[in-house]
Amino acid sequence: MEGIFASFASAMRQRWLRGTVFVVLGAVVAAVFLFAIIIYSHYYETVRTGLEAKARTATDFFANYVARSYADYYNSAYRYTETFREGDRLELQFINTDGSIMISSSTITSGTTLDSPDVSTAIESRRISSWVGRRATTGERIMAASAPMIYADGEVIGVMRYITSLKLVDRQVFMNIAAAVGIGLIVLLLVFSVNLIFVRSVIKPVGEITKMSKRIAEGGYGVQINNSYQYEIGEMVGSINEMSHKIAQTEKIQAEFISSISHELRTPLTAITGWGETLIYNENLDGESKRGIEIMLKEARRLTKMVEDMLEFTRIEDGRFTLNIEMIDIEAELEDAIFTFSELLYKDELEFDYNSDMDDAPLIPGDPNRLKQVFLNLFDNAVKYGREGKRIEVSIKMAGSDYISIAIRDFGTGAPEDELEIIKMKFYKGRNSKERGSGIGLAVCEEIIKFHSGRMELANAEGGGFLVTLYLPVSSKASSAPPVFT
Numbered sequence: 001m002e003g004i005f006a007s008f009a010s011a012m013r014q015r016w017l018r019g020t021v022f023v024v025l026g027a028v029v030a031a032v033f034l035f036a037i038i039i040y041s042h043y044y045e046t047v048r049t050g051l052e053a054k055a056r057t058a059t060d061f062f063a064n065y066v067a068r069s070y071a072d073y074y075n076s077a078y079r080y081t082e083t084f085r086e087g088d089r090l091e092l093q094f095i096n097t098d099g100s101i102m103i104s105s106s107t108i109t110s111g112t113t114l115d116s117p118d119v120s121t122a123i124e125s126r127r128i129s130s131w132v133g134r135r136a137t138t139g140e141r142i143m144a145a146s147a148p149m150i151y152a153d154g155e156v157i158g159v160m161r162y163i164t165s166l167k168l169v170d171r172q173v174f175m176n177i178a179a180a181v182g183i184g185l186i187v188l189l190l191v192f193s194v195n196l197i198f199v200r201s202v203i204k205p206v207g208e209i210t211k212m213s214k215r216i217a218e219g220g221y222g223v224q225i226n227n228s229y230q231y232e233i234g235e236m237v238g239s240i241n242e243m244s245h246k247i248a249q250t251e252k253i254q255a256e257f258i259s260s261i262s263h264e265l266r267t268p269l270t271a272i273t274g275w276g277e278t279l280i281y282n283e284n285l286d287g288e289s290k291r292g293i294e295i296m297l298k299e300a301r302r303l304t305k306m307v308e309d310m311l312e313f314t315r316i317e318d319g320r321f322t323l324n325i326e327m328i329d330i331e332a333e334l335e336d337a338i339f340t341f342s343e344l345l346y347k348d349e350l351e352f353d354y355n356s357d358m359d360d361a362p363l364i365p366g367d368p369n370r371l372k373q374v375f376l377n378l379f380d381n382a383v384k385y386g387r388e389g390k391r392i393e394v395s396i397k398m399a400g401s402d403y404i405s406i407a408i409r410d411f412g413t414g415a416p417e418d419e420l421e422i423i424k425m426k427f428y429k430g431r432n433s434k435e436r437g438s439g440i441g442l443a444v445c446e447e448i449i450k451f452h453s454g455r456m457e458l459a460n461a462e463g464g465g466f467l468v469t470l471y472l473p474v475s476s477k478a479s480s481a482p483p484v485f486t
Helices: 002-065 070-082 117-125 167-217 231-279 287-317 330-342 368-385 441-451
Strands: 091-095 101-104 129-134 141-150 156-165 326-328 351-356 364-366 391-399 403-410 455-460 466-473
Touching: 002 070, 002 129, 002 141, 002 156, 002 167, 070 091, 070 101, 070 156, 117 129, 117 141, 117 156, 167 231, 231 287, 326 330, 326 368, 330 351, 330 364, 330 368, 330 391, 330 403, 364 368, 364 466, 368 391, 368 403, 368 441, 368 466, 441 455
Parallel strands: 351 391
Antiparallel strands: 091 101, 091 156, 129 141, 141 156, 326 364, 391 403, 403 466, 455 466
């Protein structure tokens, strides 16, 4: 039961992870990624726009107000760069058409030749061009905006290039993305925690309901689930409790009815059987009358057995079933049952094969009468359902060191695979069964074996037929749950 509940809980958590947490995680990752792109674009676009605006303003000023001569234009641009006042934030370079830096507000780069795409693009396209990259000398990330300086005759005489470091911008972008990631993690943790509480609030009551439902399905009718739940789960628990109560009432009425009817039938059946056995030896009976008496006795004995099974079953159900345990020779008890039953097989022309691998059978604790009842019941079933096989096999051997196994096999058609787990349920006779009976014989047998701390296994035998295997403990100190033997 714990394994079923663990499997259910694991499956529910997996579905929850796939259906909720992974979806929220995907949404958070997508949101953070989109936010990062927007923040990155916003900051870089702001810096680029600012640089391009400064470059455009400077070149427009020279084009509009310094136009007396080529030399004057060139010298004014040179002096403007030399006296640039924003050197703490920006670097201004005056570059000639060959790409050489004529002067820079930072003397570090003066006199060098640039191979930057923004400069060449500005000269060739006569438009402002920007570029993001790393400074060759330091490796620092920078952004540059280059504006062409066009003289009155349309000739490009140089480039005004504004440069700024992206260190502070990158830091700001990183801090904003980190904040977004942190918020995303908080949201994800909050969603995970809330959903985990919710899932646990569902798994716990459903697990309890599953356990109790299993008990009810196994025959614990009348068991009530503590209904401290609300909403749909509370309604479901209430319905299960009501169902369990009604089933318990029905079972009680059914058991009382069976017990009452069985006792009522017992007296007339005893009289019919007794008078039938008396009449069968009457020498004045002719052939037809004697045959009729034999049929009457056979049917009376069959009905008597059904009544005994039902009475036995009601004793088990209401707790009046008892065992008289003593140390017995189980092999001798089995052989006695075989001898008793073999007398009934002559008319059916069935072969009865018995095989024992017990060299020195140990005495085991058991009720000889109850165990003999089990053997005879199983033999009777083997005859009824395996009659066409004309053969029954019975074997006894040690199963490990703590258990004795007894196998009873017929050579009939066997049972449908989907019925093997339910065929020993009370009143179940099988979908394709044409044999008459109460359907509680196997249920009684299993209960008797359980009272002996054993186990009864049902299976279809290899090669055809039906196989019943009993496991009985050698000692009362053996485990109450026999191991699975192959």
